[in-house]
Structure formats: C-alpha cells, structure tokens
Amino acid sequence: MKRIALLGMPNTGKSTLFNRMTGGAARVGNWPGITVELLSGKILLGPDMVEIIDLPGIYDLHGYSDDEQVVRHFLHDNVPDLALVIVNTTQIERQMSLLLQLKQLDMNIVVILNMADEAKKFGISVDAAKMSALLEMPIFLLSAKYGSGYPEALQAVTKALRYPTPGMAEELRSQLEQDEHIETEMARVLKHTVQVPARLSDNLTDKLDSVILHPWLGLPIFFAVMYFLFQGIFIFGQPIQAGIAEAFTWLRETALVPLLSSLPQALQGLLLDGIYNGVGTVAAFVPIIVLFFLFMAIVEDSGYLSRAAFLMDALMARLGLDGRGFVMLLMGFGCNVPALMGTRVMRSRAMRLLTMLVIPLSLCSARLQVFIFFTAALFSPKAAPLVLFSLYMFSFATAIITALLFKNRFKNTEPFVLELPPYRFPTLRQMALRGWLEVRHFLRRATKFIVVGVVMVWLLTHLPLSAVPASADTLAGMIGGALHPFFAPLGINEQLTIALIFGFIAKEIVIGALAVIYSLSGDALGSAIGQQLDWVQAYSFMLFTLLYTPCLATVATLQSESKQLKFTLLSLGWSLGLAWLVSFAFYQGARMLGY
Amino acid sequence: MRYFKFTIIMSATTLAALHPGDIATIVSIHAEEALHLRLLALGFRSGKQIELIRKASFSGPLQVRVGTTDVMLRRVEAAKIEVLKS
Numbered sequence: 001m002k003r004i005a006l007l008g009m010p011n012t013g014k015s016t017l018f019n020r021m022t023g024g025a026a027r028v029g030n031w032p033g034i035t036v037e038l039l040s041g042k043i044l045l046g047p048d049m050v051e052i053i054d055l056p057g058i059y060d061l062h063g064y065s066d067d068e069q070v071v072r073h074f075l076h077d078n079v080p081d082l083a084l085v086i087v088n089t090t091q092i093e094r095q096m097s098l099l100l101q102l103k104q105l106d107m108n109i110v111v112i113l114n115m116a117d118e119a120k121k122f123g124i125s126v127d128a129a130k131m132s133a134l135l136e137m138p139i140f141l142l143s144a145k146y147g148s149g150y151p152e153a154l155q156a157v158t159k160a161l162r163y164p165t166p167g168m169a170e171e172l173r174s175q176l177e178q179d180e181h182i183e184t185e186m187a188r189v190l191k192h193t194v195q196v197p198a199r200l201s202d203n204l205t206d207k208l209d210s211v212i213l214h215p216w217l218g219l220p221i222f223f224a225v226m227y228f229l230f231q232g233i234f235i236f237g238q239p240i241q242a243g244i245a246e247a248f249t250w251l252r253e254t255a256l257v258p259l260l261s262s263l264p265q266a267l268q269g270l271l272l273d274g275i276y277n278g279v280g281t282v283a284a285f286v287p288i289i290v291l292f293f294l295f296m297a298i299v300e301d302s303g304y305l306s307r308a309a310f311l312m313d314a315l316m317a318r319l320g321l322d323g324r325g326f327v328m329l330l331m332g333f334g335c336n337v338p339a340l341m342g343t344r345v346m347r348s349r350a351m352r353l354l355t356m357l358v359i360p361l362s363l364c365s366a367r368l369q370v371f372i373f374f375t376a377a378l379f380s381p382k383a384a385p386l387v388l389f390s391l392y393m394f395s396f397a398t399a400i401i402t403a404l405l406f407k408n409r410f411k412n413t414e415p416f417v418l419e420l421p422p423y424r425f426p427t428l429r430q431m432a433l434r435g436w437l438e439v440r441h442f443l444r445r446a447t448k449f450i451v452v453g454v455v456m457v458w459l460l461t462h463l464p465l466s467a468v469p470a471s472a473d474t475l476a477g478m479i480g481g482a483l484h485p486f487f488a489p490l491g492i493n494e495q496l497t498i499a500l501i502f503g504f505i506a507k508e509i510v511i512g513a514l515a516v517i518y519s520l521s522g523d524a525l526g527s528a529i530g531q532q533l534d535w536v537q538a539y540s541f542m543l544f545t546l547l548y549t550p551c552l553a554t555v556a557t558l559q560s561e562s563k564q565l566k567f568t569l570l571s572l573g574w575s576l577g578l579a580w581l582v583s584f585a586f587y588q589g590a591r592m593l594g595y
Numbered sequence: 596m597r598y599f600k601f602t603i604i605m606s607a608t609t610l611a612a613l614h615p616g617d618i619a620t621i622v623s624i625h626a627e628e629a630l631h632l633r634l635l636a637l638g639f640r641s642g643k644q645i646e647l648i649r650k651a652s653f654s655g656p657l658q659v660r661v662g663t664t665d666v667m668l669r670r671v672e673a674a675k676i677e678v679l680k681s
Contacts, residue, residue, distance in 0.1 A: 059636030064629040091663050094638035215652045310667045314655035415630035417637060420658060420665040
C-alpha cells in the first residue's frame with residue numbers, strides 16, 4: 001500500500017486536514033524506528049487504498065525536540081511515497097524554510113497552503129501558480145477547516161502518487177547542513193510570489209489580547225473561564241452520567257438478572273458484579289470525556305490555551321511546568337482521566353510526564369463524594385466546609401511539592417517558546433470529531449484494564465465462597481488484616497482498609513463498599529461510622545483517600561499515555577507512599593497534641 | 596554632544612530590556628543550538644524587526660511579534676537576543 005506522510009510546522013491545521021482526509025477513521029499505530037505512536041488512516045484515492053500518516057508538527061528538520069527526532073527517524077526508516085507538506089499561509093514568510101529543507105530530501109512532495117481563508121482576511125496574497133513554477137512542486141491553496149480548494153488538492157495528490165518515489169532519506173542530516181542556501185532561496189521565492197501587508201490587519205486578536213492578557217484583569221478572567229468550563233462539564237455531564245448508570249441498572253434488572261438466574265450464585269455474581277459492573281464503570285467516563293474534549297477543543301483551537309500558558313507561566317516555570325500544565329491540573333479537579341489525556345498538547349515528553357505525575361493528586365469529583373459523606377457523618381455543619389476546603393489545600397500543596405521534588409528528574413530540555421496564534425473558533429465538526437476520537441481512544445485503551453481490575457476486586461471480596469462478602473474471612477479481609485500493622489498507625493481500621501481496596505477501582509464505590517461491609521446504608525451507615533471513629537481517624541482516612549491511587553481508570557490512562565510501565569509504577573508508588581506519610585504525620589501529630 | 600546622543604540611540608540592548616510598544620531590530624542571537632534553531636524557525640533572524648507587545652506580571656514571559664507571528668518567550672531566553680532599538 002502506498003503511504004502519504006503529512007508534514008508541517010505546529011499550528012498549521014495539519015490535524016484538521018488529516019481528519020478531513022480520513023473522515024475521523026484513524027487508528028494509532030507503531031512504526032519502525034520510533035517509540036511514539038502515530039495516527040494513521042486508510043482511504044481510497046483513485047483506484048488504490050492509500051495510508052495517510054499524521055506526523056507530529058516540527059519547526060525544523062534538524063532540530064533537537066522530541067517531535068523533530070520522531071519525524072527524522074520516521075522519514076529515515078519509512079520513506080513515504082508522498083510527503084504532503086502543510087504550510088500556514090499567514091506565516092508563509094517563515095514556514096517556507098521547512099518546505100525547502102524537505103525539498104532537499106528529494107521526496108515526492110505536494111504542498112498545501114492551508115488557512116487560505118485566514119490569509120485572505122489578513123490581506124496576504126499568494127501567487128500559487130508562480131510559486132509552483134519557481135519551486136517545481138505542485139502547490140495548492142486551501143482551507144482544511146471549511147474545505148475550499150480540497151478537491152483540487154486531492155486530485156493532485158492522486159496524480160503525484162502515480163510517480164515512483166524518487167528520493168531516499170538516507171544521509172538525511174548531511175544533506176541538511178545548507179541553511180544559507182535555504183535563506184536565499186526563500187527570499188527569492190517569497191519576493192516573487194507573496195505579498196504581506198506592512199501591518200497585519202487582525203485588530204480583533206489585538207483587541208481581545210489587550211483584555212485577556214491584561215496585567216490585572218488577565219488572571220481573574222482566566223480563573224473565571226476555568227470555573228465556567230469546569231461547571232459546564234459537570235452540569236452537562238452529571239445528568240448524562242446518571243442516565244447511563246440508570247440504563248445499565250435497568251438492563252441488568254430487566255434482562256441480565258432473569259437471563260442468568262439459572263446459573264450458580266457465584267457465577268452470577270462474577271458476571272454481574274464483576275464484569276458487567278466493570279463495563280458500567282468504563283461507560284460512566286464516556287460523557288465526561290466527550291464533554292471535556294468538546295470544551296478543550298474550544299479552549300485549545302481558539303488559541304486561549306497558549307494565552308493561559310502566558311498568564312500562568314511566572315508561577316509554573318518555578319515548578320518545572322508550564323501554564324498549559326496548570327490548566328490540565330485544574331481540569332483534573334473534575335476528573336483525572338481526561339486531564340491526563342489532555343497533556344498531549346505538551347510536546348516535551350519530560351514536561352508532560354511531570355504534569356501527569358502531578359494530576360492524580362487533584363481532588364476529583366469522585367473523591368469529593370467520599371469526603372462529603374464523611375464530613376457530614378463526623379463534623380458539624382459549620383466545620384464541614386472548612387474541612388472540605390482544607391482537603392483542597394492539601395491537594396494543591398501535595399501537587400506543588402511533587403512538582404518541586406521531581407522537576408529535576410523530569411527536566412524539560414526543550415526551549416519554551418510558544419506561538420500565540422490569532423483567535424479562531426473551531427467548527428462544530430472539529431469539536432465533535434475531537435470528542436469522538438478521544439473517547440474511542442479511551443475505550444480501546446482502558447476497557448480491558450478496568451474490567452480485569454473490577455473482576456479482581458470482586459474475586460478478592462467474594463472468595464472463599466463460604467465467607468460473607470467483604471467480611472474479614474474473604475481474601476480482601478485477610479489482606480486488610482495483614483495490612484493492619486501498616487494502617488493502624490494512621491488510625492485506619494480493618495473495615496476502612498477493605499473499603500480502600502475497593503477504592504482502588506473507583507472512589508465512587510467506596511461508600512457503597514462501606515455499606516456492604518457494615519451491612520448498613522445511608523444515614524444509618526453515617527451514624528455507625530460516626531460512632532466508631534473520632535474526627536482525627538476520619539480526617540486521616542480522608543487524607544489517605546485523597547492522595548493514594550485515584551482509580552483504575554486513571555492508572556489505565558497513565559499507562560496508555562506514558563507507555564512506560566516504570567512511570568506508571570512510579571506514579572502508583574509515589575501516591576501510595578505520599579498518602580501513607582501525610583496520613584501518618586497528621587494522625588500521630590494530632591494524637592500527640594492531645595486530640 | 597552629537598556623538599553622545601548617537602551612542603545612546605544606537606546602543607544595543609537585549610530583547611528582555613525592551614518596554615511594551617518598543618520596536619527594535621534583531622542584531623544577533625546568543626542561544627544554545629536547540630533554542631537557536633527554534634527561534635530561526637519562528638522567524639527570528641538578524642536584521643528582522645521585532646516588536647515587544649507586552650510583559651506578563653510577576654516577571655512572567657514576554658509577548659513579541661516578528662513578522663506575522665506572535666510568540667511568547669521567557670525573560671531568560673529573551674536576554675539572549677541582542678537587539679537595536681529604533
């Protein structure tokens with residue numbers, strides 16, 4: 001099968017074009033010579049199936065960034081039959097350098113001058129036919145966002161694929177040491193074909209920036225935007241989540257329970273409470289992920305995310321992170337899973353891993369449910385908000401400490417120079433496609449992991465079959481007993497230890513697990529716990545719940561995004577260790593002070 | 596007196612020392628290779644005009660405009676770019 005590689009600088013609309021060409025039917029895959037996965041899609045072009053590969057955006061073919069190395073290695077080991085080079089027309093005066101570098105590789109090239117709509121608005125005019133003649137390459141003006149010029153370009157691509165691949169990417173680097181030639185060539189072509197007005201007429205962006213990046217107003221606006229984003233995701237998301245949960249219960253009660261009633265009790269439990277609940281856990285994340293990425297598409301594609309980076313950089317630079325990391329950290333307070341997936345905008349791997357290490361410490365909405373239950377059971381209505389607030393403070397503080405401790409281990413070596421693109425609004429199509437692609441990615445990567453995890457916890461809490469589920473006689477109870485010496489110094493009893501084992505799957509089920517363990521529910525459970533524990537023990541339990549492994553879905557996402565077992569284990573180990581230390585320090589400290 | 600004035604107007608400074616609204620010409624870039632390459636690709640070249648749009652509060656990054664591209668960079672990095680204020 002013939003292969004087309006999409007190449008271009010960041011912010012050229014490369015992914016938009018990729019999605020337009022493949023219609024969103026893309027898959028991630030591994031390629032020889034490189035360690036990261038790339039998106040690719042197969043389409044019918046003329047008579048043949050052709051594979052299109054979306055390479056990461058690069059500034060320079062011989063640069064040192066992670067992405068630049070990926071592209072270099074890819075071209076070296078997988079010479080494409082055609083390189084489709086995408087250039088942002090509004091920035092053609094500097095982006096042509098990459099085009100000329102690629103031209104030197106003697107590959108089969110078709111050039112797309114993208115964002116033709118925007119260039120026209122800015123008053124930039126390009127003589128594509130003349131440029132085509134000067135550079136001896138087919139060049140097309142188009143708008144990947146709106147689709148104008150697309151059919152012509154596709155026709156040229158089909159035609160170009162008929163020629164054999166002329167060049168080989170061997171000796172890539174040695175060919176690329178001729179920058180001076182590129183400079184003069186660039187000047188020559190630009191002079192004859194491009195007209196850029198002396199001052200860009202994008203007053204709208206300038207005006208918006210003067211408010212959004214205002215020295216005093218900028219940060220309050222940023223926090224307001226984050227607040228609405230956050231609220232938006234959960235106001236829309238929670239009813240959908242509840243609806244999905246109801247649908248799953250309905251299906252279970254009306255169809256699955258009668259269907260499976262002839263099976264032995266234990267097998268029924270395994271199928272329904274193990275596998276079926278596992279699938280339900282996965283499904284519960286779907287609406288949140290879709291909504292998160294619908295909103296994220298707006299924040300990112302509008303250009304606001306780089307503005308957020310600008311506003312927050314003064315603080316984040318000291319933590320070894322950048323402003324985009326702060327946005328993801330805040331979003332983690334809703335749900336860690338999409339926040340971890342969202343770190344993909346960071347192109348430096350070290351910085352991305354550091355951000356991914358910090359995000360699981362964000363107090364997500366699932367943990368909040370546990371805390372609300374416990375504060376209601378153990379604290380006065382007056383003290384409860386203070387208790388919740390203090391937990392949020394612990395969440396922030398541990399995130400900052402984690403970043404400071406690990407910033408030298410995950411040292412960012414890429415220069416921090418970010419483009420601030422003009423403000424744009426993504427089309428509905430772009431937003432919907434983004435949400436759909438991310439959910440599919442999550443489902444493919446995390447489903448198996450989560451279902452296996454849920455089944456394992458079911459087995460732990462139900463074996464041996466003779467024991468009362470989740471009691472001290474089950475495997476989980478035995479583990480709880482064995483772990484007791486570790487948890488006793490934290491003031492966490494055996495029942496709560498078993499609940500923590502459940503909490504490993506998802507914090508949403510901690511309260512449900514306690515109900516099973518105590519055979520009580522609702523207010524009765526609350527008052528039973530309130531009588532058994534004092535506030536120091538309860539707070540210690542909440543601190544542990546806040547900091548240890550967030551949930552199986554987060555672990556699955558950490559693994560699928562980092563693709564590094566060592567990193568996932570580090571994150572798991574660090575959060576468990578930190579949870580133990582903080583709870584220990586709190587519990588023993590409070591007891592020493594006489595509480 | 597005239598010479599004195601001449602040296603003040605033409606004195607080279609760094610991008611980090613400019614004020615919002617200042618327009619200058621890039622003289623040279625004293626950066627390590629990775630940063631140098633990135634700046635080149637973003638359109639930073641000797642002789643090019645550069646405008647400082649704004650500085651973020653709390654010693655945050657700078658927003659500059661080179662050609663048609665707006666770029667943010669930190670003050671440490673901006674100090675490596677020598678410019679001639681015009």
